[in-house]
Amino acid sequence: MINKKIAFLGAGSMAEAMISGMAESGTIAKENIIVTNRSNQDRLNSIHEKYGVRTVLKDELDFSEVDQFILAMKPKDIDAVLADLKDKIQPNQVLVSVLAGISTSYMEERLNENQQVIRVMPNTSSMLRESATALCPGKYTDMEQVQVAKELLRAIGEVFVIEEDKMDVFTGIAGSGPAYFYYLMEHIEETGRAEGMDSETLREIGAQTLLGAAKMMLERDESPTELRENVTSPNGTTAAGLDALNANGGGRAISEAVKGAASRSKELSKEIEGLLVGAK
Numbered sequence: 001m002i003n004k005k006i007a008f009l010g011a012g013s014m015a016e017a018m019i020s021g022m023a024e025s026g027t028i029a030k031e032n033i034i035v036t037n038r039s040n041q042d043r044l045n046s047i048h049e050k051y052g053v054r055t056v057l058k059d060e061l062d063f064s065e066v067d068q069f070i071l072a073m074k075p076k077d078i079d080a081v082l083a084d085l086k087d088k089i090q091p092n093q094v095l096v097s098v099l100a101g102i103s104t105s106y107m108e109e110r111l112n113e114n115q116q117v118i119r120v121m122p123n124t125s126s127m128l129r130e131s132a133t134a135l136c137p138g139k140y141t142d143m144e145q146v147q148v149a150k151e152l153l154r155a156i157g158e159v160f161v162i163e164e165d166k167m168d169v170f171t172g173i174a175g176s177g178p179a180y181f182y183y184l185m186e187h188i189e190e191t192g193r194a195e196g197m198d199s200e201t202l203r204e205i206g207a208q209t210l211l212g213a214a215k216m217m218l219e220r221d222e223s224p225t226e227l228r229e230n231v232t233s234p235n236g237t238t239a240a241g242l243d244a245l246n247a248n249g250g251g252r253a254i255s256e257a258v259k260g261a262a263s264r265s266k267e268l269s270k271e272i273e274g275l276l277v278g279a280k
């Protein structure tokens, strides 16, 4: 068990997914997880009741008791948050940000010298401890703190330490990724329903098919191409399905989705910088 105190600054959907996974994991005691937001006390009450973690409004947080702060507000709020935190945090405390598009250098430049920061990108499957989470440390961050963050994030799934210049594409693949699979399922369900199947059965069939394919990719030593070919009998049903997918730009659409999300991640940081320039 990790004997550190963490404070979430932000109690929205991403924070809740992480809190739920962490609280269930036993990796960190619930009383060592503090959840804050700006003003929504009802939301804090509900998180406290559901997960048994401590909750306080951000202005009531005792900063001195926290080892790692997890920034989980919207990217547009980052400047206000960093300005507020700058002189409240100590060099031995670490800021771990889940914000899309906000780089470690962006945070470092707005904090006191040598401040330790870590950028991470989880996804909402954190709730079931099945996130694929990327992590990259800032340039002043101790390895020991990186280890603590890694261990914490392992409570909500698998952790991949990556170079920061890969963070945008990682966001396009894994941060936003669950939505693509849900979208796929929405269309599969719609088609099944049109053929008279009921939604509940379709949900189970689709999810089991996705889970089976995911496990095959994780547990078999075969590439997705080989696995796909094994499903595809000559002149059979899968070949017909894949032909239809290709004829309708399916493969290209998937690549474009990843590229679109990655490019939005890049754009977000530019927008935030633009806002700052505009505010001067």
Ligand SMILES: NC(=O)C1=CN([C@@H]2O[C@H](COP(=O)(O)OP(=O)(O)OC[C@H]3O[C@@H](n4cnc5c(N)ncnc54)[C@H](OP(=O)(O)O)[C@@H]3O)[C@@H](O)[C@H]2O)C=CC1
Residues within 6 Å of the ligand: 009, 010, 011, 012, 013, 014, 015, 036, 037, 038, 039, 040, 058, 072, 073, 074, 075, 077, 080, 081, 098, 099, 100, 121, 122, 123, 124, 175, 176
């Ligand atoms: N949703 C996802 O799948 C993923 C999201 N992310 C990132 O997670 C972040 C949060 O997204 P999401 O959960 O959807 O956002 P939400 O809008 O649901 O939640 C934002 C939260 O931030 C709080 N907040 C705002 N300013 C402050 C502050 N100064 N101090 C403390 N809390 C503050 C808000 O409090 P109040 O309500 O009181 O104003 C609210 O609880 C984003 O930056 C996003 O890029 C990353 C990976 C995946």
Ligand SMILES: O=C(O)[C@@H]1CCC=N1
Residues within 6 Å of the ligand: 100, 171, 175, 176
């Ligand atoms: O849509 C978003 O911007 C956030 C970041 C990754 C997933 N959700």
